Amino acid sequence: MTAAALDVGVLGLGPGGLAMLPYLASHPHARLAAVCDIRPQAALPDGLRAARYRHAQELFESGIDAVFIATPTRWHAEHAIQAMRAGLHVIVEKPMCLTPDEADAMIAAARRYGRQLVVGHSHSFEPAIQLMRAAIVSGRYGALKAINAWNYTDWMYRGRLPEEFDRAAGGGVVFRQGVHHADMVRYLAGDSPASIRAVIGDWDRRRPGDGSYTAFATFPDNVAVSLFYSGYDHFPATELSFGIGENGSPAPAGYALARRSLYGADDKHRAGLAAQMARLTPGRHPAFFGILIASCEGADLRIDPEGVRVYGDDACLTLPVAGLPLGRHAVLDELLAAIDGRPPVHGPQWGKANLAFCDAMVESSLRSAEVILPRDAPEPAVPVLPPSLVMEHFRSFSP
Amino acid sequence: MTAAALDVGVLGLGPGGLAMLPYLASHPHARLAAVCDIRPQAALPDGLRAARYRHAQELFESGIDAVFIATPTRWHAEHAIQAMRAGLHVIVEKPMCLTPDEADAMIAAARRYGRQLVVGHSHSFEPAIQLMRAAIVSGRYGALKAINAWNYTDWMYRGRLPEEFDRAAGGGVVFRQGVHHADMVRYLAGDSPASIRAVIGDWDRRRPGDGSYTAFATFPDNVAVSLFYSGYDHFPATELSFGIGENGSPAPAGYALARRSLYGADDKHRAGLAAQMARLTPGRHPAFFGILIASCEGADLRIDPEGVRVYGDDACLTLPVAGLPLGRHAVLDELLAAIDGRPPVHGPQWGKANLAFCDAMVESSLRSAEVILPRDAPEPAVPVLPPSLVMEHFRSFSP
Numbered sequence: 028m029t030a031a032a033l034d035v036g037v038l039g040l041g042p043g044g045l046a047m048l049p050y051l052a053s054h055p056h057a058r059l060a061a062v063c064d065i066r067p068q069a070a071l072p073d074g075l076r077a078a079r080y081r082h083a084q085e086l087f088e089s090g091i092d093a094v095f096i097a098t099p100t101r102w103h104a105e106h107a108i109q110a111m112r113a114g115l116h117v118i119v120e121k122p123m124c125l126t127p128d129e130a131d132a133m134i135a136a137a138r139r140y141g142r143q144l145v146v147g148h149s150h151s152f153e154p155a156i157q158l159m160r161a162a163i164v165s166g167r168y169g170a171l172k173a174i175n176a177w178n179y180t181d182w183m184y185r186g187r188l189p190e191e192f193d194r195a196a197g198g199g200v201v202f203r204q205g206v207h208h209a210d211m212v213r214y215l216a217g218d219s220p221a222s223i224r225a226v227i228g229d230w231d232r233r234r235p236g237d238g239s240y241t242a243f244a245t246f247p248d249n250v251a252v253s254l255f256y257s258g259y260d261h262f263p264a265t266e267l268s269f270g271i272g273e274n275g276s277p278a279p280a281g282y283a284l285a286r287r288s289l290y291g292a293d294d295k296h297r298a299g300l301a302a303q304m305a306r307l308t309p310g311r312h313p314a315f316f317g318i319l320i321a322s323c324e325g326a327d328l329r330i331d332p333e334g335v336r337v338y339g340d341d342a343c344l345t346l347p348v349a350g351l352p353l354g355r356h357a358v359l360d361e362l363l364a365a366i367d368g369r370p371p372v373h374g375p376q377w378g379k380a381n382l383a384f385c386d387a388m389v390e391s392s393l394r395s396a397e398v399i400l401p402r403d404a405p406e407p408a409v410p411v412l413p414p415s416l417v418m419e420h421f422r423s424f425s426p
Numbered sequence: 427m428t429a430a431a432l433d434v435g436v437l438g439l440g441p442g443g444l445a446m447l448p449y450l451a452s453h454p455h456a457r458l459a460a461v462c463d464i465r466p467q468a469a470l471p472d473g474l475r476a477a478r479y480r481h482a483q484e485l486f487e488s489g490i491d492a493v494f495i496a497t498p499t500r501w502h503a504e505h506a507i508q509a510m511r512a513g514l515h516v517i518v519e520k521p522m523c524l525t526p527d528e529a530d531a532m533i534a535a536a537r538r539y540g541r542q543l544v545v546g547h548s549h550s551f552e553p554a555i556q557l558m559r560a561a562i563v564s565g566r567y568g569a570l571k572a573i574n575a576w577n578y579t580d581w582m583y584r585g586r587l588p589e590e591f592d593r594a595a596g597g598g599v600v601f602r603q604g605v606h607h608a609d610m611v612r613y614l615a616g617d618s619p620a621s622i623r624a625v626i627g628d629w630d631r632r633r634p635g636d637g638s639y640t641a642f643a644t645f646p647d648n649v650a651v652s653l654f655y656s657g658y659d660h661f662p663a664t665e666l667s668f669g670i671g672e673n674g675s676p677a678p679a680g681y682a683l684a685r686r687s688l689y690g691a692d693d694k695h696r697a698g699l700a701a702q703m704a705r706l707t708p709g710r711h712p713a714f715f716g717i718l719i720a721s722c723e724g725a726d727l728r729i730d731p732e733g734v735r736v737y738g739d740d741a742c743l744t745l746p747v748a749g750l751p752l753g754r755h756a757v758l759d760e761l762l763a764a765i766d767g768r769p770p771v772h773g774p775q776w777g778k779a780n781l782a783f784c785d786a787m788v789e790s791s792l793r794s795a796e797v798i799l800p801r802d803a804p805e806p807a808v809p810v811l812p813p814s815l816v817m818e819h820f821r822s823f824s825p
Contacts, residue, residue, distance in 0.1 A: 175654045224623050226650035230723045241650035243642030251625035251640035253652045255574045261737035262726035324629045327661035338660035397796040
């Protein structure tokens with residue numbers, strides 16, 4: 028690591044890896060040094076340059092400081108441990124891994140090799156969610172009481188590997204998308220749930236797998252959370268998010284492009300590619316993972332096109348996100364801060380707890396019963412506080 | 427009852443009674459014959475004329491055929507039984523009564539006196555909900571899998587009697603508003619829930635009572651339902667319903683008028699009255715009880731400003747409600763049909779089951795546990811089918 032920049036490699040050039048590239052290239056204290064993908068045809072986007080490797084171990088030994096792991100979920104634990112053994116700090120995509128045992132092995136490896144491990148990107152790195160958390164922890168609006176979030180997407184019909192629908196391999200919307208809901212509500216509540224009840228849906232015989240979920244969670248102090256996700260490409264949640272999609276850009280025009288191009292006779296490549304690029308292109312608005320409304324005693328909080336809309340006792344106002352780091356920059360910031368000695372909120376314990384949330388959804392759905400979760404292990408947890416610059420940003424708009 | 431019209435009296439000129447008056451006055455086969463309110467100052471709106479009584483028994487013996495009971499909930503059972511004993515058919519406002527025992531007494535009275543009892547108005551009488559049910563029972567979009575509904579209103583800050591916040595007297599948002607959610611999802615699912623988990627909130631010390639709920643319900647065949655309601659006048663759900671409120675009219679302009687006028691120093695009367703009139707004035711759009719999205723295997727269904735928006739496999743289309751009876755007309759239609767020999771969907775068993783839904787929410791919240799509900803009593807239930815004209819209307823737009 029030079030004084031000026033962390034040299035980062037990217038392992039896996041699927042959607043997760045590709046989404047990170049522009050943020051790596053534009054971060055003031057990181058540098059895109061190398062990429063690695065087993066598939067010869069996996070390409071770097073135009074305009075980006077980096078050393079190129081085919082095998083993970085080659086990447087790990089290429090002299091980089093850190094690696095962003097965006098391989099299929101079932102490889103996360105092995106690759107992360109291998110990278111830390113090689114002396115690298117690690118960012119691993121969500122979901123962190125497949126099982127609690129794998130998570131524990133990753134935690135142990137980070138300790139053994141003295142390396143930092145951050146799990147992300149997930150939506151609680153996004154400035155609007157962090158600003159919402161800042162508003163909650165400020166106490167300005169009273170206690171948090173409820174969070175409600177829905178997302179309706181085309182997840183099930185995007186171009187996918189078969190294992191992406193295999194629950195045992197971390198596939199399906201519970202592990203791939205529910206982990207975002209888990210991450211956001213745990214971040215906003217600053218805690219882990221006390222109980223979870225969920226029903227998981229598998230609604231299209233032609234595309235089997237976990238395609239939807241309805242979940243109800245309680246958090247300490249009786250905070251109630253309800254979540255819904257459908258990946259079946261009917262109603263688009265962007266109708267509830269000002270037409271803005273997951274990367275802060277306007278949603279592509281046209282109805283149900285993903286399913287219609289997958290099942291239709293023509294336009295397959297064009298429509299699928301257009302939708303994928305629309306998801307990857309960073310926009311100027313906050314990132315919307317569907318709609319989420321947090322209710323405190325004294326205000327409801329909702330993301331709007333410029334930031335966090337506060338529906339307070341006396342008036343509405345928007346806390347703008349302009350000036351705050353973008354979500355994937357915040358992932359890199361958190362790793363840099365961790366290397367600098369500040370324990371990351373989104374460390375491996377965080378990722379493990381998000382996975383436990385998803386596991387509880389599965390267990391509840393299988394058992395048709397509410398799952399009571401054990402309280403977190405007694406080892407010291409990192410308080411769920413946004414970076415100080417987010418707290419200061421909040422205070423500057425809420426005197 | 428003349429051949430041309432059912433003579434109907436209205437007992438109680440609170441918001442429920444006032445809301446029914448214009449629909450009674452405009453129904454082709456009913457007539458507003460008389461009204462009754464114990465409060466001398468309770469007035470008929472301009473332009474409406476009816477005989478006027480102060481005491482319920484006077485109204486019941488005034489020669490009317492039927493009575494619409496819109497007294498405070500704790501009087502519903504007594505007034506309904508008294509009216510049936512006097513030979514009247516009855517429409518009783520939701521919630522039907524306070525307890526299952528009261529419901530059973532009302533059911534027994536209807537049988538003993540051979541009178542019809544319909545529970546309403548509730549939102550499943552609204553044409554958009556009935557058309558949604560028609561779409562579901564048609565099988566055109568596959569099986570129903572999930573329903574999600576949120577409402578954010580100013581319920582807690584409207585002008586209210588103290589007992590309207592007393593849970594034991596049927597007060598608070600669970601019994602007064604949750605009963606609408608229960609009614610809509612039971613109607614759309616065509617069944618009663620198998621389990622309910624809920625958290626009820628009481629978030630404003632200055633206005634104690636049940637002011638919010640988050641609920642998760644499962645129905646047979648693994649249909650998952652999530653519900654949220656807040657009556658605390660922060661985020662307005664009309665932002666998610668095209669700016670249209672509960673009576674199909676545009677929501678009044680201005681932020682948090684109800685709470686601000688209740689707690690503010692001035693404008694109290696004006697703002698409160700304006701909000702109340704806006705709620706009562708029938709509009710040209712469907713009635714929106716917040717936002718509700720029903721998900722079938724092959725389509726998501728959502729109310730839009732003209733009817734039911736169907737987000738299908740291949741395209742979106744709107745099934746218009748124009749031409750269907752308005753919700754409060756449908757209440758009268760159902761009573762007329764019942765008198766004519768067709769058992770009402772919204773009979774007393776229906777109202778009792780909606781009440782059981784709300785009771786289960788309370789029990790779950792008190793016990794912090796999921797409540798498993800017994801299957802309906804084995805006596806023959808009325809199949810949950812919309813009136814045939816709604817089914818025909820659906821088929822005419824969905825060949």
